[in-house]
Amino acid sequence: MKHITVGSILLVLLLLTGCISTYGQNSGLLQIQDRKKSESKTITIEDLEKVKPIKGDYISVDFYNSLRIPDHHISVFISNLNEKGVQLKLKSEPPTGYKVEWSQSIIDTTFNISFSEYEKAIQLFRKISSSDIINENSNMGLVTDGTSCKIEFGYTTGSVSYFVWSPDYKTTERNLNQFLECFEYLQKLAKKKF
Numbered sequence: 001m002k003h004i005t006v007g008s009i010l011l012v013l014l015l016l017t018g019c020i021s022t023y024g025q026n027s028g029l030l031q032i033q034d035r036k037k038s039e040s041k042t043i044t045i046e047d048l049e050k051v052k053p054i055k056g057d058y059i060s061v062d063f064y065n066s067l068r069i070p071d072h073h074i075s076v077f078i079s080n081l082n083e084k085g086v087q088l089k090l091k092s093e094p095p096t097g098y099k100v101e102w103s104q105s106i107i108d109t110t111f112n113i114s115f116s117e118y119e120k121a122i123q124l125f126r127k128i129s130s131s132d133i134i135n136e137n138s139n140m141g142l143v144t145d146g147t148s149c150k151i152e153f154g155y156t157t158g159s160v161s162y163f164v165w166s167p168d169y170k171t172t173e174r175n176l177n178q179f180l181e182c183f184e185y186l187q188k189l190a191k192k193k194f
Helices: 006-017 045-049 116-124 130-139 177-190
Strands: 023-026 028-032 039-046 058-067 073-082 085-093 107-114 147-155 160-163
Touching: 006 177, 039 085, 058 116, 058 177, 073 116, 073 177, 085 116, 085 177, 116 147, 130 160, 147 177
Parallel strands: none
Antiparallel strands: 023 028, 028 039, 058 073, 058 147, 073 085, 085 107, 147 160
16 A cells, blocks of 8 residues: 655645646656646656755644643744745643733744754655554544644645644554654754643
């Protein structure tokens, strides 16, 4: 069974947005025709997987801890959407009913990171296996305690996200090593331990 990858999702996005008009697959080769330029190009699926982030990409993480008041919800949004370079926006807040008395714990800050740090985050996201996430989540049932984490990577036209309950719990047994590695790297970039 083949894994769904960011490259294959990018291909679908290209087809849907009209950037390419034909898709031919023969031993891992793709025939792509640009409608605007009347040109065609043959590339491999592996080439598509190596597509560099372009202006408009983003990666984000949303983290919830059901038992924490400060840092109950932490979000990190890293974008390459503007001329200021790669920006990281970090937010942390307590649960809704505690926002007044815990207002000193609220964080809302933005700072720049390097493009190479951003590229590494994208590369770590691309290593996550969707089948590992699907298999792991199908065995969990209804979970209301602990932590939850969603990592999302996208373009302005679409995105891919993975949602996992307590990724640091029995990580190896649940095949979540790649997910946890990406999650921990995003924490490092945000300079905030979740």
